[in-house]
Amino acid sequence: MASSLRDQLSSVSSLAEVDSRSTPGFDGGKKHAKKALASLGDELADLQRRLYANGVGDDQDPRSMLLVLQGMDTSGKGGVIRRAVGLVDPLGLRITSFKKPTTEELDHDFLWRIEKGLPQSGVIGVFDRSHYEDVLICRVRELAPPDEIERRYGAINDFEQAYVDGGGTIVKCMLHISADDQKKRLGARLEDPAKHWKYNPADLDERARWSEYQRAYEVALERCSTEAAPWFVVPSGRKWYRNWAVATLMLEHLRELDLTWPEPDFDIEAEKTRLAAG
Amino acid sequence: MASSLRDQLSSVSSLAEVDSRSTPGFDGGKKHAKKALASLGDELADLQRRLYANGVGDDQDPRSMLLVLQGMDTSGKGGVIRRAVGLVDPLGLRITSFKKPTTEELDHDFLWRIEKGLPQSGVIGVFDRSHYEDVLICRVRELAPPDEIERRYGAINDFEQAYVDGGGTIVKCMLHISADDQKKRLGARLEDPAKHWKYNPADLDERARWSEYQRAYEVALERCSTEAAPWFVVPSGRKWYRNWAVATLMLEHLRELDLTWPEPDFDIEAEKTRLAAG
Numbered sequence: 001m002a003s004s005l006r007d008q009l010s011s012v013s014s015l016a017e018v019d020s021r022s023t024p025g026f027d028g029g030k031k032h033a034k035k036a037l038a039s040l041g042d043e044l045a046d047l048q049r050r051l052y053a054n055g056v057g058d059d060q061d062p063r064s065m066l067l068v069l070q071g072m073d074t075s076g077k078g079g080v081i082r083r084a085v086g087l088v089d090p091l092g093l094r095i096t097s098f099k100k101p102t103t104e105e106l107d108h109d110f111l112w113r114i115e116k117g118l119p120q121s122g123v124i125g126v127f128d129r130s131h132y133e134d135v136l137i138c139r140v141r142e143l144a145p146p147d148e149i150e151r152r153y154g155a156i157n158d159f160e161q162a163y164v165d166g167g168g169t170i171v172k173c174m175l176h177i178s179a180d181d182q183k184k185r186l187g188a189r190l191e192d193p194a195k196h197w198k199y200n201p202a203d204l205d206e207r208a209r210w211s212e213y214q215r216a217y218e219v220a221l222e223r224c225s226t227e228a229a230p231w232f233v234v235p236s237g238r239k240w241y242r243n244w245a246v247a248t249l250m251l252e253h254l255r256e257l258d259l260t261w262p263e264p265d266f267d268i269e270a271e272k273t274r275l276a277a278g
Numbered sequence: 279m280a281s282s283l284r285d286q287l288s289s290v291s292s293l294a295e296v297d298s299r300s301t302p303g304f305d306g307g308k309k310h311a312k313k314a315l316a317s318l319g320d321e322l323a324d325l326q327r328r329l330y331a332n333g334v335g336d337d338q339d340p341r342s343m344l345l346v347l348q349g350m351d352t353s354g355k356g357g358v359i360r361r362a363v364g365l366v367d368p369l370g371l372r373i374t375s376f377k378k379p380t381t382e383e384l385d386h387d388f389l390w391r392i393e394k395g396l397p398q399s400g401v402i403g404v405f406d407r408s409h410y411e412d413v414l415i416c417r418v419r420e421l422a423p424p425d426e427i428e429r430r431y432g433a434i435n436d437f438e439q440a441y442v443d444g445g446g447t448i449v450k451c452m453l454h455i456s457a458d459d460q461k462k463r464l465g466a467r468l469e470d471p472a473k474h475w476k477y478n479p480a481d482l483d484e485r486a487r488w489s490e491y492q493r494a495y496e497v498a499l500e501r502c503s504t505e506a507a508p509w510f511v512v513p514s515g516r517k518w519y520r521n522w523a524v525a526t527l528m529l530e531h532l533r534e535l536d537l538t539w540p541e542p543d544f545d546i547e548a549e550k551t552r553l554a555a556g
Contacts, residue, residue: 053475082367089360090368091375091406128369183553190550196542197331204552264474272468274482275461 005248009232012221015214020178020237026244033240037247041087044251048124050259052092055122057262062167064119067250068127070136071175072213073203074185075236076243077128080175084247085126094119097128110134110152111159118163124250131156132220139216140209153223160229169253170229173246174217175236179210283526287510290499293492298456298515304522311518315525319365322529326402328537330370333400335540340445342397345528346405348414349453350491351481352463353514354521355406358453361517362525363404372397375406388412388430389437396441402528409434410498417494418487431501438507447531448507451524452495453514457488 005025012018026033054061067085069077081095096117105113111131119125135152138144144152160170177185186203189195206213225231232249236242283303290296304311332339345363347355359373374395383391389409397403413430416422422430438448455463464481467473484491503509510527514520 049472053472057475078367078369081369086364086368089356090364090371091356091359091373093368093373095369095371097369183556186553187550190546190553194327194331194539196546197335197540199542199544199549201544201549201552204549204556207556261472262475264477266477266479268468268474271477271479271482272465274479275464275468278461278482278485 004252005245006230006232006252009234009245009249010225010230012231012233015176015218015221015233018176018233018235020176020181020235022235023238023241024235025248026241030238030240033244037083037087037240037244040244040247040251044247044254045088047251047254047257047259048088048092050261051124051254051257052089052122054259054262055120060121061262062121063169063257064121064123064125064167065169065171065250065253066119066125066127066163067246068130068132068170068172069175069246070130070132070173070217071236072177072182072210073206074182074189075175075177076239077175079239080173080243080246081126081128083243084250085124087247088124092123093126094123095126095128098130098133111155114159118168121167131159132224135220135224136213136216137206139219140212153220156224157226157229160224160226164228169257171249171253172224172229172231173249174221174231174233175242176233177236179207181237182207282530283523284508284510284530287512287523287527288503288508290509290511293454293496293499293511296454296511296513298454298459298513300513301516301519302513303526304519308516308518311522315361315365315518315522318522318525318529322525322532323366325529325532325535325537326366326370328539329402329532329535330367330400332537332540333398338399339540340399341447341535342399342401342403342445343447343449343528343531344397344403344405344441345524346408346410346448346450347453347524348408348410348451348495349514350455350460350488351484352460352467353453353455354517355453357517358451358521358524359404359406361521362528363402365525366402370401371404372401373404373406376408376411387433389433392437396446399445409437410502413498413502414491414494415484417497418490431498434502435504435507438502438504442506447535449527449531450502450507450509451527452499452509452511453520454511455514457485459515460485460488 008024051063051065055064069080071077085093101113114131117125117127135149139149164170186199189199221231234242234245286302329341329343333341347358349355363371379391392409395403395405413427417427442448464477467477499509499511512520512523
């Protein structure tokens with residue numbers, strides 16, 4: 001693996017060209033990937049703790065990270081949170097699931113509820129769906145006028161740029177599956193009583209608009225892949241690759257922050273003396 | 279292990295009687311405990327997922343769980359979150375760390391910020407420190423008048439009863455260490471650059487009031503151990519026991535909820551037919 005995974009997964013021009021069951025950047029199969037995921041867990045957890053230690057300290061390090069997870073139903077947003085995000089200390093996580101907006105949320109600009117979900121310094125925020133729903137389902141279902149949808153691409157770019165300018169690192173993952181992958185997974189949900197709760201008959205109505213959604217994703221990927229916040233298309237037909245890939249993307253981005261432990265703002269020897277006396 | 283851990287750890291009348299390095303309910307040492315913790319993780323994660331599945335569904339199951347973690351500095355609240363709470367899906371967790379109250383928080387009743395941290399249905403809330411600080415540090419440091427402190431014990435009991443009446447299960451753990459345990463751990467923080475950020479010279483000022491804090495804890499344990507929300511004193515001088523014990527307490531409480539998977543509110547066969555056609 002000479003080049004980084006981030007270089008390999010950005011710059012997708014058409015989703016149709018991406019094989020959902022491909023495994024770019026990973027040589028090996030399921031067993032190998034599960035082992036690789038577990039073994040990168042230690043470094044991921046260590047870097048997250050450094051980020052947290054700096055963020056909660058008095059030195060006002062504003063850095064934080066935001067992982068945005070988008071994808072069609074069954075693409076595995078929940079699985080990524082459990083298997084990849086779950087490798088780090090939950091105390092340093094802030095996970096927000098964006099569902100159908102409430103009446104109060106609809107009374108505000110679409111970014112109002114998103115802004116409230118941004119992580120504080122030191123924390124890794126995770127968006128389970130996100131502001132991109134406002135240019136995905138809203139576009140496909142015409143839940144907003146075309147010029148408002150049009151306005152949103154730029155508003156999203158400005159919003160993400162502002163987050164990055166404030167010390168944030170943003171990792172946007174589009175969990176890419178095929179219509180066939182989805183069919184199998186919805187079928188599995190119907191077969192398993194432990195998965196019935198995840199199934200909603202309305203999911204099939206959205207599924208019927210598959211190509212419209214793919215088109216909406218392509219527009220969003222193109223309009224909102226900026227230098228500050230590029231999109232990564234993660235082939236997600238194989239769950240083990242998907243989990244490994246998202247964890248690896250988080251890791252690569254955290255490594256770039258060169259996270260050191262904060263310097264003590266007290267005299268270590270003096271404190272040792274005080275402690276010994278008490 | 280005939281009786282449950284919850285029976286063994288409740289009903290403490292004096293903290294001085296509890297050996298912080300004892301391991302009630304557990305036969306074996308560190309290696310054995312780490313294995314036991316990992317092996318109960320599957321059941322814990324499964325029950326948490328059932329709780330979540332019911333809570334997010336349309337059947338309006340109001341059940342949730344709240345884990346309250348209290349203890350002196352270095353008692354291991356963070357370690358419990360990482361090692362025990364971290365066994366479950368982070369999507370179903372809501373962790374709130376209560377620090378020194380802000381000006382806005384001080385302008386409200388002490389329970390105002392606490393109420394906002396309660397988990398929604400289906401979720402396991404975790405309080406890293408809690409409303410008990412308002413009868414612990416506030417009592418020791420006289421941050422509120424005596425009659426206000428006195429009022430708070432009853433207010434806490436009413437608040438916790440209301441949470442339980444609304445479908446909540448509350449598990450309150452006092453992570454009990456000795457002054458010697460703390461001395462060793464503060465010393466370790468001073469030795470390790472990766473732990474300096476956790477050290478604050480002011481911690482030694484609190485440490486100087488050790489016996490006053492123990493007394494304040496004893497009063498809180500006595501006044502606020504109710505049938506709805508008893509306190510558990512978890513000997514925490516051995517980290518591996520502490521982590522195993524808190525996970526076991528969570529597990530025992532979740533088992534009592536008899537959590538089944540939610541029934542589907544749709545016709546499974548009809549959906550299979552629709553899916554096959556699409």
